Amino acid sequence: MIHHISVSANDPLHVATVMAEVFQGYVIPFPPNPGSYITLAADDFGTAIEFYPAGSEIFPDSHEGQAGFQLNPQPTQYCAFHAAISVPISLEELERIGDREGWRVLFASRDGLFDVVEFWVENQLMFELLTPAMAAKYQAVFSPEHLPALVEQFALATAR
Template identity: 55%
Template sequence: MIHHISIPAQNPHHVALVLAELFQGKIMPFPPLEDAYVVLAKDDYGTLIEIYPMGSEIMPGHGIDEASFCRNAHPYRFSAVHAAISVPVSQADIEAIAQREGWRVLACDRDGLFHLIEFWVENHLMLELLPPTMAEGYLQAMAPASLDRLLAQMATVPVRVSSF
């Protein structure tokens, strides 16, 4: 179970407000990092998203020191990092919020396994949102028995190797 993630944003406060709307949750400042916020879903799983200013990086501590933050003056806008997240709002709500913000949104079918909505925060970070009508399909596709069938099918598929 993933309980929280952190994401970068050009405008962390605004992104926190928008995500809180999708979660029907609340926001609060994230004290360890200036201009960072936490979105609290207020669900039974403790789900939250930390929103850091773009360029924030977490570095490991030394010895018994905990991790610390630094700022990259030249961050790259895009990343392979993303998350699939169930939200209590409808597909229409998600699309309306994205349209209002000017952010890309696209309903997708992931290879016939399940449906989700690509929600591009500030048009640089993808969150795969699962409204209630899509969350059940995701949970069915990821159930142990379904995964066992998928793994058995994939055992006969040749592995593709990509080079950049």
């Protein structure tokens, strides 16, 4: 279970506010890294996303032995990070929000196993958002009772 993640954004407050709309949640500041905000999903899992200013880096052992923050003056525009996250709203609502923000939103099937909505925050950071119906299919595919067959299917496909 992933409870929270952190990512960078060009406009952390705006992005956190838009994602709070998607999650039907809240936004609060994140004081340890100035200019950062947290979107709280207000769900039973404590789901949250911390949005840091672009170029933020986390490094070990800087503040009383805990992780600290520094700013890279030459951050990259894209990253390999993404997350699949269940949201309480529909595909149409995600498309409306994406259109309003000018962000790419794309319905996508992942090899027929499950569906997601590629939600491109600031057209740089991809979240795979799952509507309630999509989340149910995803959870069925990756349920503990179905995993052995899925693993075997992929093992056979890789062996070919």
